[in-house]
Amino acid sequence: MPTATSSGDSSSSPVAGSWCSVSGVEDGPAAPVLRSERLLLEPLKVGHAEEMAPLLADPGLYAFTGASPVTLDELRRRYERQVRGHSEDGHQRWLNWIVRLEQTGAPVGAVQATMTAHSDGLAADLAWLIAVPHQRRGYATEAATVLARWLREQGAQVLAANIHPRHEASMHVARALGMTPTDEVIDGEIRWATAPTQSRHGASFGAESRSCRKP
Ligand SMILES: CC(C)(COP(=O)(O)OP(=O)(O)OC[C@H]1O[C@@H](n2cnc3c(N)ncnc32)[C@H](O)[C@@H]1OP(=O)(O)O)[C@@H](O)C(=O)NCCC(=O)NCCS
Numbered sequence: 718m719p720t721a722t723s724s725g726d727s728s729s730s731p732v733a734g735s736w737c738s739v740s741g742v743e744d745g746p747a748a749p750v751l752r753s754e755r756l757l758l759e760p761l762k763v764g765h766a767e768e769m770a771p772l773l774a775d776p777g778l779y780a781f782t783g784a785s786p787v788t789l790d791e792l793r794r795r796y797e798r799q800v801r802g803h804s805e806d807g808h809q810r811w812l813n814w815i816v817r818l819e820q821t822g823a824p825v826g827a828v829q830a831t832m833t834a835h836s837d838g839l840a841a842d843l844a845w846l847i848a849v850p851h852q853r854r855g856y857a858t859e860a861a862t863v864l865a866r867w868l869r870e871q872g873a874q875v876l877a878a879n880i881h882p883r884h885e886a887s888m889h890v891a892r893a894l895g896m897t898p899t900d901e902v903i904d905g906e907i908r909w910a911t912a913p914t915q916s917r918h919g920a921s922f923g924a925e926s927r928s929c930r931k932p
Pocket of ligand 1: 777778779781782844845846847848851852853854855856857858859878879880881884885886887889890893
């Protein structure tokens, strides 16, 4: 998975610590099935490791994220962590989907969202990955757009992603979601974010607001 969010994988979490968080998001919504014109976003299951492992074995996927291909066993263990759905301290809600073509059911990638409650509202950090043979067909933009819509419906007031400064494709996706680059640099990646919106739900997930320091 790209390293734009933690979403259960603390080994690839440039976002961790970038926002001050408060507890109380672990009882947030479970990932639902999401659909777009061409894609089906299916909530992650450990059993997806078998069909995702060959897609994630391509070193070309990791040019900008610093991650590397994983074995099937490593992927299974990663998915076992991710399907727990929240960090141990309850500060982060982890939501993971695999992306399938609606027409054939073939898996083509994955998307993640890590939701965190902050003193100033609920934020979602996103990550997207499309397997090399399926890239440049608009799938990342389409999957991220449907995910962003759902996250906003859940009360997310800020959507963000950490992106390598030369990762043009990922910057395109971020722009399509309305994100712009911020001044924040995390492990050499630029933090992109949407302007905060007043969600119709406010900071949901029962999050308790608390003052906290910026990094
Ligand atoms: C980033 C990634 C998800 C994009 O997937 P994709 O399905 O090819 O993206 P899209 O087809 O939706 O293209 C998005 C935009 O980027 C552009 N683009 C795609 N690949 C590009 C490339 N290699 N160079 C420059 N622009 C590129 C497209 O033209 C499109 O632009 P548009 O919105 O103006 O039409 C994919 O490259 C990937 O999985 N990379 C590895 C994982 C990764 O780095 N994830 C991001 C972590 S933040």
